[in-house]
Amino acid sequence: MNMKQPSTWTKTIVASMTSYIDAGSIVAGAAGLSLWEAYLNLGSVHIGLLAAFSSNAISAALGALVGGYICDRYGRKLVYTYDLVLYMLGMLCVVFAVNFPMLFAGYCIVGLSVGADVVASWTLIAENAPAKNRARHCGSAQVAWALGPAVVLIMSVFLGGLGLLGNRIVFAHLIVVALVTWILRLKMPESASWIANKEKEQELIARGLWRKPRMRDLFIGANLKGVLFLLGVYTIWNLCAGTMGFFLPYIYEKVGGVDNVTANALTVGLFLTSAVSTVFIFMRLADTCSRRAIYGTVACLFIAAWSIFLLPEQSLTMPLLIAFAVLVGINNGSGQQAFYQMWGSELFPARYRASAQGVLFFSARIFLGLWSLCLPVISEAYGFKVAAIFLVAFATISMLIGTIFNPDTSGKTLEQIEEERYGSVGAGP
Helix, strand or coil: CCCCCCCHHHHHHHHHHHHHHHHHHHHHHHHCHHHHHHHHCCCHHHHHHHHHHCCCCHHHHHHHHHHHHHHHHHCHHHHHHHHHHHHHHHHHHHHCCCCHHHHHHHHHHHHHHHHHHHHHHHHHHHHHCCHHHHHHHHHHHHHHHHHHHHHHHHHHHHCHHHCHHHHHHHHHHHHHHHHHHHHHHCCCCCCHHHHHHHHHHHHHHHCCCCCCCCHHHHHCHHHHHHHHHHHHHHHHHHHHHHHHHHHHHHHHHHCCCCCHHHHHHHHHHHHHHHHHHHHHHHHHHCCCCCHHHHHHHHHHHHHHHHHHHHCCHHHCCHHHHHHHHHHHHHHHHHCHHHHHHHHHHHCCCCCCHHHHHHHHHHHHHHHHHHHHHHHHHHHHHHCHHHHHHHHHHHHHHHHHHHHHCCCCCCCCCHHHHHHHHHCCCCCCC
């Protein structure tokens, strides 16, 4: 007897939980950074290493690269099902860490699992979503991406009096969420799009019309155009977003002059704004209104937000810090990441879709890792204002590329988009 298929929204919500635990793990580290710094007597080099090799950067990059390849070759479900076991093991290392090597190892393991999982989940969401409501479904991952940090930071505020123990509890709650998500995933089917493509691929390869896909195929023809476009949109933007994701409470404390609890409370407001923005801007409008106009407007808000830190430090009053949180929150919910998540699946054929996202995610987190190594050193040597100049420049470049080269994909099926970009034979080189 055939088991009843989960609904489209059930598949979307279960897949979206990856974004909750990804962003939650990054922000849990950020919320407790000053606490770990004091407990383990960490210097700027240690902090840079944690930022660079955590789920915010290099280890996630490697996980995405490998995970994307596995997804396209062996199926989305293989990664999707077993990856969270690795995540939970890494989180246990963090929860019970008593020295820097143990903490560092846990961050790296979590990062590897998160990178692979994000690629599988974001691909599944887009492949399962109806063409006319793809932005609405993709946006659900953005809501989860915002709620994860919001819950983490609310917990951090209420558990602030417990010191480092409170941060360990915050990390432990992500293990529970991952366990529940993993159990639900065991009932999820393989992507119908991947299955259909594999059958088509085997048939065409047997007839000599296709060859087996290769990773280097991503760097020729229409694939290369998609890669370059999304590098400009997402990788450059992520230098700012990653700075916010891992360092923001730390920046609030060191630059804004507020205490740890206030810093976390401000960041909660940012992520709650992000969730609201996703629901009322991206999910409501991106399937029916001009995506170019939405992208350009929301991306400009990001530039305005980081420009606040170009002001003299004594001018950084609480209203300005709140304004920063609101502007960045709107962008995080409906800006570059929301569009990248959708475009990453729309602009590539099924046989390269997860691999392309893996390469792009790899690039974004590698560059972020390098930037995370540089940021504490730049801030310590020249002040955060110099770092803020770079961040404003990154945000501006990303805004221009995404607005000028915005693709016309709204309302089209993935198969229609593929035919327009690659021709009727399909699926790239």
